[in-house]
Amino acid sequence: MAAIVDFAISLLQALIQLFIWALIINAVLSWLIAFNVINVRNSFVYNVVRFLDRVTAPVMAPFQRIIPPLGGVDISPIIVIIVLQLASSKLLTPLKYYLMSVLG
Numbered sequence: 361m362a363a364i365v366d367f368a369i370s371l372l373q374a375l376i377q378l379f380i381w382a383l384i385i386n387a388v389l390s391w392l393i394a395f396n397v398i399n400v401r402n403s404f405v406y407n408v409v410r411f412l413d414r415v416t417a418p419v420m421a422p423f424q425r426i427i428p429p430l431g432g433v434d435i436s437p438i439i440v441i442i443v444l445q446l447a448s449s450k451l452l453t454p455l456k457y458y459l460m461s462v463l464g
Contacts, residue, residue, distance in 0.1 A: 361463045369456045376448045379419070380441050386412040387437045 389409055392398045400406045423436040 362460055365456055365459045365463065368459075369452050372452055373448055376444050379416075380444055382412055382415055383420075383437045383441055386416050 386409075389398070389405075389412065393400055393409070398405050400409060419440060420436055423440050424434065427434075427436045427439060429435070
């Protein structure tokens with residue numbers, strides 16, 4: 361049973377890290393689009409941006425409603441990354457030990 365719990369916690373940590381990378385890539389792409397470095401008329405770029413927006417928007421929206429842009433810069437991705445890192449490090453380890461004690 362311990363192997364299943366370890367696998368589940370490792371999977372959750374990997375998904376959190378993957379989501380953090382999606383946030384970072386989405387932020388960098390938005391800057392590159394804003395400064396006309398890349399063009400969204402390119403179908404590949406458009407599909408990547410659209411996918412990342414659809415994946416990250418549900419998590420970002422509540423933070424963007426609370427945190428106003430500072431000088432035109434949206435800092436909510438930084439806050440979301442910090443919250444996800446804290447959740448990963450401070451909640452998943454105790455959850456792992458709790459599940460191991462409950463499940464045996």
